[in-house]
Amino acid sequence: MTIVILSRGKCGITKGISTYLISMATADLLVIVFSVILTTLGFKYFPVSFLFYTTVCSFNIIMGYAAIDCSVWLTIAFTIDRFVAICCHNLKARYCSARTAASVVTIVWSVSILRNIPFYYKYQSLGTWGGVPWGCGIRPEFFILPGWLVFFWIHHLLNPLIPYLLILLFNALTVRHIVLANRARKGLRAPSNRDQRGDAEMVNRRKSIILLFVVSGSFILLWMTKVSVFLLMEITNAHLFRSYDHPVMIADISGTMLFYLSSCTNTALYALTQSKFREELQRALKYPFTLTSECIPTSK
Template sequence: MHAPVTGPVFAIYYPVFAAIGVPANLVAIVILSRGRCGLSRCITRYLVSMAVTDLLVVITAVILNRIRGIYFPITFLTTTPGCSASAVLTYAARDSSVWLTVAFTFDRFVAICCQKLKTKYCTEKTAAVVIGTVCVLSCLKNVPCYFIYEPLYIMNNVPWFCSMKLIFYTSSGWAAFDWLDRILTPCVPFVLILLLNALTVRHILAANRARRRLRAHSNGENQSDPEMESRRKSIVLLLSISGSFILLWMTYVINLFYVRFTNGNYFSGSNFNDPRFILQESGYMLQLFSCCTNTCIYAGTQSKFREELKNAVKYPVNLIWKFIKYLE
């Protein structure tokens, strides 16, 4: 697990990020769970699960790892079992978040491009099975991470801190596991999301051209088309979520390939004068930031979500106002 870095930038950024990310994801979970945003139950399940896993990433990677490492360097999580368990939870939450984005993208691809499969696949039950499978596999995949660490030193029979075991660098089995981990997250999701989005956009453009020609021939061009409007809203939501994922993970992926193909090393500590350190930490910061952008995307693309968000903001204000009026 990447060790927390120190410095005023990180000491300010991560607390501010957590202060935004936790309530943003909680608000998204509550609003979407109410089912009043005009979205199907299938889409709602995916969006709620993505918000839950994003919240878990903020808690594990940002609060328990970064903020704890900066402000509370010596805690239970600093012991070897503690930081090993924290690494497993962080990686499991990260993988679940990434692959649920892929699952959502595939669901929308099926719904838009595969009409025969849509009625069987794009259901609430299937979404629940896919979400559960993704989360279980993500947890199982990262269980071995618990066993790659050893104590940095032992004091009063208590193992402290986490250091990679030497066998992790010399064993072909661990080398294969490390490569598989990097390929599965985020390289394969990157390729799948780009491919599925390209196929979905191509299908929608072709369908829209054919539908315009048909409607122009039969009814005239100026009449509104509810079907095309529905497709437009669906593709805007899809491209906003997956596009945000691609952009915010891009720096992390570039640094990953740089380290892998130049036989370089990841930085431990802080060196703001080294471009490689800047690239690495920028990648981590943007990657984590992707866990609190979906709420903004929902608010920007879904009018009913904005309305529910306004009602949520007004509710405590109205309660306080009624209480003040009561006291008067």
């Protein structure tokens, strides 16, 4: 629904921002499809199906990893775009455009898919079913060979450690710029007008950053548990636990649930921050009832 509403172009936002938001919503949808529905729920409720073929489940895992990467790095790309628009006025005209947004989105999707292709070779079949390789088991050498260990660390550096730090950095720089700009603007205004609430420039600036802080802030909060548990496991060199009741294991599972939840919150975030999006969402929800009432003949 979010993709359809944003694609209609009636939410009062530029084409560049729409491109980022539509791409982020698409990536989030693919995370749910490949990482939750086809992989987790599919294996649990349909244990004997084509989803368990080694080729199919390996492909689903690759696409799940790629979709998560896209969701994360598109959030960063959107954060950088808003940082440039707010803080770098010399680059704003050239960088903050629909063409640049489309190029960035294409690069992010391409690199994310290519980067996760090695995961296809991480898994091996657990046996054969009807002469076809069946199941996806992690190869033992994945935890031993230096090449796989390097790939494992590069993977976690690119997602989520570096993205997490980048989002914190660019949001901190944006907040600093806004605070300094607001102080300078208040100083330049006439003393008689400083207490007035009719500063249109500051009002527009405030509205332009609400969506940025809500999207990136949601990402930071929902990924915080997963990042913290990963750092704890690496520092203590503890990766295996005997029971799911272990506090670290509970935190790890909760962190996974939370970062999957980050793929389901965009519609609510847009509705909370964008009045025109709320209007379009209400119109979309009312449309089936409106269409039904129009099809029912009225009696005279």
